[in-house]
Amino acid sequence: GTLAVTIGGQPAVRVTTSTPHGFTAPTNSNGLVRIDGTNGSVQLNNGLYYVHVINATQVDLYTQPFNSSVTAVNSPVTAISAYTSGGYIWKYKE
Numbered sequence: 494g495t496l497a498v499t500i501g502g503q504p505a506v507r508v509t510t511s512t513p514h515g516f517t518a519p520t521n522s523n524g525l526v527r528i529d530g531t532n533g534s535v536q537l538n539n540g541l542y543y544v545h546v547i548n549a550t551q552v553d554l555y556t557q558p559f560n561s562s563v564t565a566v567n568s569p570v571t572a573i574s575a576y577t578s579g580g581y582i583w584k585y586k587e
Contacts, residue, residue: 505545505553505569506537508582516584518546523558525585533577541585542570552582 508528516526521544528537537554544552545559553559554570 503569503571505555505567506534506571506573507547507551507553510550510582513549514552514582516544516546516552519561520545520559521552521584526552526582527585528554528580528582531576531578531580533575534573534580536573537570537580 523543525541526544527539527541529539531537542554542556543558544554545561546552555568556570557568559567
């Protein structure tokens with residue numbers, strides 16, 4: 494078979510929760526999530542993000558809906574300060 498591989502790109506900020514987050518894979522139906530209450534990575538606080546669900550307790554953050562197509566150009570969140578503790582993530586409802 495043939496395998497398409499892309500090297501490079503920017504890794505997205507990955508959020509790990511202490512309990513299952515409940516977001517639907519792979520993209521939470523392109524719904525926004527809100528983060529707040531973090532110590533350290535405070536630029537995430539009160540922010541709205543799109544997610545790519547990695548597993549039941551991990552998501553990657555994006556500023557536009559995540560697209561898994563090989564030719565897709567995604568917009569990952571890449572620059573944050575060091576996380577120290579705390580925080581909440583939940584589904585945003587308009």
